[in-house]
Amino acid sequence: MKTFLTALALIAAAHSYSADKMALKTTQLDDLIRGEMSAVKVYDQVLEKVTDGKEVSRLKSIRRDHVNAVATLKRYANEDVLEETQTIGAWGTFTKAWAGTAKLMGNDAAVKALTQGEEHGVSEYKEALADDNLSQDLKNLIKVNLLPKQKEHIKSLNTLF
Numbered sequence: 001m002k003t004f005l006t007a008l009a010l011i012a013a014a015h016s017y018s019a020d021k022m023a024l025k026t027t028q029l030d031d032l033i034r035g036e037m038s039a040v041k042v043y044d045q046v047l048e049k050v051t052d053g054k055e056v057s058r059l060k061s062i063r064r065d066h067v068n069a070v071a072t073l074k075r076y077a078n079e080d081v082l083e084e085t086q087t088i089g090a091w092g093t094f095t096k097a098w099a100g101t102a103k104l105m106g107n108d109a110a111v112k113a114l115t116q117g118e119e120h121g122v123s124e125y126k127e128a129l130a131d132d133n134l135s136q137d138l139k140n141l142i143k144v145n146l147l148p149k150q151k152e153h154i155k156s157l158n159t160l161f
Helices: 002-023 028-047 053-074 079-084 089-105 107-129 136-157
Strands: none
Touching: 028 053, 028 107, 053 136, 107 136
C-alpha cells in the first residue's frame, strides 16, 4: 500500500511539474533560484525527522549552503525575476512530495531523495554554464563556487545514515 501511495504522489507531482513548466516561460536563472529555494524547503522537511546530532549538523550545513546560493543568485536577478521566484515552482513541489514520501519510508529513502535533488542541481548548473543569456560573471560563480558545493553535498550525503 505504501508503495502504491508513493507512486501515486510522484505521478501527480510529475504531472503538475510538466504542466506548470510548459505554462511558465522561465529563464535559466529563474530555474536556478527556484531549485535552490526548493532545496531549502526540502532540507527543512527532512530535518524535522532526523535526530542524530552529527547528521543534523551536516544537513543544516548543506541547507545553509542552499540559503546562501539563493541570496547570491538573486543578486544577479532583476526585479521581475525576483517577483516570479517568490514560490518554489513546480520542481520544488515535486521534490517536496518526494522527500515527504521518503520521510515516511525511512532515512535511506530520505537520503536518496536529497541526493537526487542535489544531482538535479548539478545538472541545472551545468546547463546554466552553456546558457548564452547568463553573464560571464555568473557563470564563473557557478563554476568556482556553486557547482563544486553541489558536488560536495552529494559526497556528504553518501556518508550519512
